[in-house]
Amino acid sequence: MADQKSIFITGGASGIGRAVAIHFARKGWFVGLADINDAGTAETAAMLPAGQSATYHLDVRDADQWAATLAEFWKAAGERLDVLFNNAGLGKGGPFADVPPEDHDLMLDVNLKGVIRGAEAAFPYLSKTPGSCLLNTCSAAGIYGSGGLAVYAATKFGVRGLTEALNRPLGRVYQKPCTAVLGDTSCGFDTGAVGYSATVSVEHVEGAKLFRWQGLDGFDPAKNMVVIDPAAVVAEADLMVNAPETSPGCMSFPKDADCLTVMGKLGLPYMDQPASAQALISMR
Numbered sequence: 001m002a003d004q005k006s007i008f009i010t011g012g013a014s015g016i017g018r019a020v021a022i023h024f025a026r027k028g029w030f031v032g033l034a035d036i037n038d039a040g041t042a043e044t045a046a047m048l049p050a051g052q053s054a055t056y057h058l059d060v061r062d063a064d065q066w067a068a069t070l071a072e073f074w075k076a077a078g079e080r081l082d083v084l085f086n087n088a089g090l091g092k093g094g095p096f097a098d099v100p101p102e103d104h105d106l107m108l109d110v111n112l113k114g115v116i117r118g119a120e121a122a123f124p125y126l127s128k129t130p131g132s133c134l135l136n137t138c139s140a141a142g143i144y145g146s147g148g149l150a151v152y153a154a155t156k157f158g159v160r161g162l163t164e165a166l167n168r169p170l171g172r173v174y175q176k177p178c179t180a181v182l183g184d185t186s187c188g189f190d191t192g193a194v195g196y197s198a199t200v201s202v203e204h205v206e207g208a209k210l211f212r213w214q215g216l217d218g219f220d221p222a223k224n225m226v227v228i229d230p231a232a233v234v235a236e237a238d239l240m241v242n243a244p245e246t247s248p249g250c251m252s253f254p255k256d257a258d259c260l261t262v263m264g265k266l267g268l269p270y271m272d273q274p275a276s277a278q279a280l281i282s283m284r
Contacts, residue, residue, distance in 0.1 A: 001078060002030075002078020002079065003078075004030050006029060006073075006077035006078070006080055006081055006083075007020075007021075007024050007029055007030075007031055007032065007082060007085055008032035008034065008070065008073050008077075008081060008084050008085065008122075009032060009033055009034065009085040009087055010034045010058060010085065010087050010114070010118060011034075011088035011089060012031075012032075012033035012034055012035050012040075012055075012087070013033070013035035013037035013043070013044060014040050015270070016087055017033075017035070018040075018047070019263075019270070020085060020087070021033060021044055021048060022044075022047055022048065022269070024083075025048040025052050025053065028052075030054075030076075031048060031052060031053040032055075032073045032076070033053055034055075034056040034057075034058035034060075034069060035058065035088065036057065036059055038055070041055040041056075041057075054076045056069045056072070056073065060086075060110060060115075061109045061114055061117065063117050063121065066118060066120075070125060079128075080128075080129045081122065081125035081126055081129050082132050083134075084119075084122040084125075084126060084132075084134050085135045086114070086115045086118045087136075088110060089110060089111045089137060090106070090107060090110055091107065091152045092106070092107060092152070093148045093149045093152065096150045096151075099151070103151075104151045107151050107152055108154075111156065111158075111159065112158040115136055115159050116162065119136075119162070122134065134166065136159050136162070137159075138156050138159050139152075139153075141153040141156045141157075142156030142157050142159060227282050228280060228281055229279070229281075229282065230280065232265065232279040233265040233266060233279055234261075234262060234265075235261075236265075237258065241258075242258060260273055264276040265279040266278055267280075
């Protein structure tokens with residue numbers, strides 16, 4: 001098994017897939033880019049360091065393509081798959097009765113069945129890579145139904161349900177369940193890896209619940225708090241206006257102008273706009 005970690009990304013031609021590819025490439029990972037948009041994956045690959053990525057034409061609806069593509073990536077990545085990022089998806093919106101049935105079928109096939117096909121195909125490779133992860137892109141539409149996006153929301157509820165089920169005992173098939181002790185033989189986790197462990201002294205224990213550790217400062221629970229502020233993310237976005245020929249809201253589709261301010265506030269590059277400092281989470 002190679003030392004360099006690897007991630008395989010569907011929907012890697014643009015948007016979130018492209019941003020994730022850039023992020024992991026900067027950390028030295030080998031990146032697999034898959035999409036039906038070959039020109040887009042080539043553009044993404046050109047943004048990454050030479051020799052650090054491979055591109056693939058993949059229709060996520062096709063189980064045979066999944067099998068062949070992951071087998072090829074496994075060899076290219078030095079026989080390891082640390083993360084499968086099931087990210088490919090699409091949205092077609094409008095009043096439910098006005099959306100053609102074939103558009104509903106397409107969303108079900110890509111957004112939900114495509115994620116399932118990816119999970120099935122990746123299992124043999126993820127199970128052979130210690131510490132591996134199945135990562136699925138969902139949406140706020142997987143938390144609450146959105147007007148004009150009925151079937152899209154249904155697919156994302158499905159992805160959320162699948163992901164939660166696979167992260168439960170007996171459902172978590174991608175990595176053997178770990179005991180309470182990180183680094184046991186079932187997990188295959190190396191606690192000696194840089195940045196994953198430290199030995200410090202306990203300075204204070206209060207009620208067997210609050211521990212203060214020597215040398216771990218910077219956050220005082222009596223004075224500080226972590227704030228998640230979605231309003232700061234959409235402060236400069238007009239939620240009443242929708243870019244032509246795009247789904248309502250910011251869906252991170254290529255060239256969806258509604259996402260310009262939102263993606264930047266999340267700390268992600270989008271279209272021609274570089275990433276800015278994220279505004280969602282702060283410590284006060």
